[in-house]
Amino acid sequence: MATGRNAEKRGGGTAHGRNRLLRLAHGHGMALSAACGLSVAAALCGLVPFWGVYEILQATTDGDGPSDPHAVLGWAAAVAAALIGRHLCAALSTGLAHRVGFDILHAVRAALIAKTQRLPLGFFLDRPVGRLSHVFQEQVEILELFFSHQLPDMVAALMAPLLCLTLMALIDWRLAVAALGILPLAWAGNAWMMRGHGPRIGAYFGLIRTINAEAVQFIQGMELVRSFTVRGGAGGGLGGRLVDAIEAFRRFALEWQTRWLPGWSLYAVGAGTAPLFVAPLGLWLHGRGELEAPAFLAALLLSGLLGPPLQKVTIYGELYQRVRKAEEAISAILDAPEPPVAVSGSEPVREGRAFAVAFDAVSFDHGGKPALREVSFTAPAGGITALVGPSGAGKSTAAHLVGRFWDVGEGAIRIGGADIRTIPPERLKAMVSFVFQDSTLFNGSVLDNLRMGRPDADRETVAAAARAARCHDLIAALPEGYDTPVGEGGARFSGGERQRIAIARAILKDAPILILDEPTAFADAENEALIQEALSGLMAGRTAIVIAHRLDSVRHADRIVVMEDGRVAAAGRHDDLMAACPLYRDLTDRQAEVLRWRLPGTQSDVRSGFEQEA
Ligand SMILES: Nc1ncnc2c1ncn2[C@@H]1O[C@H](COP(=O)(O)OP(=O)(O)OP(=O)(O)O)[C@@H](O)[C@H]1O
Ligand SMILES: [Mg+2]
Structure with a gap:
């Protein structure tokens, strides 16, 4: 039987929904690209001082004195400009991304409101209020957070290690290759951490939705709760269910944490150990007279910069999964089938006061x-x-x-x-x-x-x-x-x-x-x-x-x-x-x-x- 509900189950395709959300962001493509570009520029500015110090050291330790005072001054100015430029770029990037984030937040909420007005009312009778309000509020905000903060940061976090490695390769390609020694450890840690992650994110949101739904019922049913509360008890069935939901969430969060923590630790250690690979090789090359001391020092410092952005990348990977879940929940509403209106084969309703x-x-x-x-x-x-x-x-x-x-x-x-x-x-x-x-x-x-x-x-x-x-x-x-x-x-x-x-x-x-x-x-x-x-x-x-x-x-x-x-x-x-x-x-x-x-x-x-x- 082709009821509206069956059709509903068939609808809600998330692929279509993702496209819709991407389209929402699409109108802001230029601004988002600019925000990401500025974020990468900020990361690049963060590397300039290291390069500048390297150049200055090279210039000043060549022979007895500075071989080219102009070059030293030039690099000093570049370092100063980069220090200022870094913050300027970061501020501009944040400003732009926030504009986009709030525009998208507004657009998605407006789309949800418009859509809910077209949905059959049964849609709302079939779903707990708390569950829907969770989508309207928290999950839409996750999108805002993503566009305002995470996306530009994530692009920068991905680009920064590449820039770092490029600079290292410019100094000495062998040191850059040595720095890649962190990959197996980081990869293993990441794989360990991410095992079963997708379903857990789903369960995590499911538990939050349950808490929301129970909390709304608990507050709406306060009269009932009060009149049926056993002294010292959790407050009747409703309160009991809310307490259970909160407890289930705590258990889940703790259990989840113990699962990802070892993998995360391995990854964090792995991602931060590049200097351990670079230092021995650098020393050896220096001993053989193939690597100047300033170059060695600069490469060592640069290898130390690989860890933090890589650690950010996994956090953003995890957050991105949350964004995907939020998108799915929003799309399930935006794509829910609306009651069809057939235009042909109908007798027009006659105007009049009363109808049978x-x-x-x-x-x-x-x-x-x-x-x-x-x-x-x-x-x-x-x-x-x-x-x-x-x-x-x-x-x-x-x-x-x-x-x-x-x-x-x-x-x-x-x-x-x-x-x-x-x-x-x-x-x-x-x-x-x-x-x-x-x-x-x-x-x-x-x-x-x-x-x-x-x-x-x-x-x-x-x-x-x-x-x-x-x-x-x-x-x-x-x-x-x-x-x-x-x-x-x-x-x-x-x-x-x-x-x-x-x-x-x-x-x-x-x-x-x-x-x-x-x-x-x-x-x-x-x-x-x-x-x-x-x-x-x-x-x-x-x-x-x-x-x-x-x-x-x-x-x-x-x-x-x-x-x-x-x-x-x-x-x-x-x-x-x-x-x-x-x-x-x-x-x-x-x-x-x-x-x-x-x-x-x-x-x-x-x-x-x-x-x-x-
Ligand atoms: N939103 C719903 N979801 C699932 N089942 C429902 C829903 N609403 C009603 N039902 C079920 O459909 C059947 C008919 O319910 P309905 O509310 O129409 O009965 P009713 O004649 O109005 O009863 P009452 O006199 O108690 O109000 C019942 O078995 C009920 O459990
Ligand atoms: Mg009834």
């Missing part, structure tokens, strides 16, 4: 697990359709599919006769409003939150919507009224208050189709009554699909669809279902029992607003 929403033999799997099987029903235009059924029956899944959170596996969902896959995403977004059981508000003022529904709405229109949603009085009583910040996630408000603000937002959006997934689930009796009133204002004249846990609240719906195990068990009006559907009767009886169990005084006999209206 039809499920036509819809099947859908959640990651291979069947959630809906051949579901067919029609939510009549302008009417209320209720989805009821036991937990896990597939009600929420069906509701989500109308908004293309995921695409159906088989069958089709039609709005006003048009397959939703043929409706441009922006248009579909404008046509359907969702109100879920726990609405979140984003950081900003109440007004900003409400205007999300319609950015150009004036204050009067916003207030009218808030009145219809029974939250105007509440907002007007706030210290700064509609301009009061809502606090993170809407923390300033109760669940029921947040819900009414979300309903006002939906009223402003004025979409012809409404999907309500247990919108009163978390409300107390008083709030439930207010939310029901708000909803009745919202639903008037629109096509509404309502998922309700309280069957009495949807008793008067135009159509009730009873779902069980991903299938439609029956559909009809309340009375017909009571007569013909044992499952519905059973659900109703059980609910009546639950209601009788309510504590005296808390019973809310809410005859829902939309029930009266229907």
